[in-house]
Amino acid sequence: MACHAPAAGFGFDAAQACIELIRSKQNIMSRNIDCQGSCSHHDANTPHHDDHDASPSSTSRRRFLQSAAAAAAAGSAPYVHAQAQTPPAHASVARATVPPRAVKLDINGRAYTLQIEPRVTLLDALREYAGLMGTKKGCGRGQCGACTVLANGRRINSCLTLAVMHEGDAITTIEGLASNGTLSPVQRAFIEQDAFQCGYCTPGQICSATALLTEFDAGAASTVTADVRRRPPQLTQEEIRERMSGNICRCGAYVNIVAAVQSVHRGTVGSGTGDTYTTFVIKTSDVA
């Protein structure tokens, strides 16, 4: 039964009004069913009795409505009561305003001074303040890897860290991987291996793969490395899948992503010229 009582902030008064309305409707139904045309106020002049129909089908329909109303009242009352008793979370939390301050960031070799609050994430600082939209926001909670950037060469989820914590770090985003107009080997490999479809996860995948190759060359082991005391001679598909597992691709381009990383590792990436690369630039520039 829908309750259309005015909800003044959905506080206790509104909740109580809902319960009273349900009860009053129940009482009306109950009176109508019980009297069955024999009550003293069953008068043809009484407006609410105009539709009194004592036929069996009408009676059973009303009994059904009465049961449904009672069930709805019994089920909703504790919930409504609980809502009425629980103060809204924001009521007791004073939202302190934090004045913006100047945060100096080194992004892709360029110095930025951003006027931001200390609680702004690195991801939001990059996109909303520095205007670098290449880094993508997916989940915003460290689960998808779309926001991956490099901080001093290490891959990090920029949605999980504050911009103010990275003053003095060298931040590299997807926009900073190419140099002098030449795409990086990982970027070229992604094009050659057709390792993306919509392209939304691709900046994070490429940043992650770039750091992965550096980590592997530095001898870092993964959980699938058989002997962690010795670096495996080759990056196997299993190693790449494990090391890239923090980057989700909803288009499911995983087979091609692994092939792209492997081709960089093997040194079989092309020069970065030709129509294929031009198409890539056009395609990725469509993804905001």
Ligand code: FES
């Ligand atoms: S947006 Fe950062 S991990 Fe998903």
Ligand code: FES
């Ligand atoms: S290419 Fe679409 S989400 Fe990965």
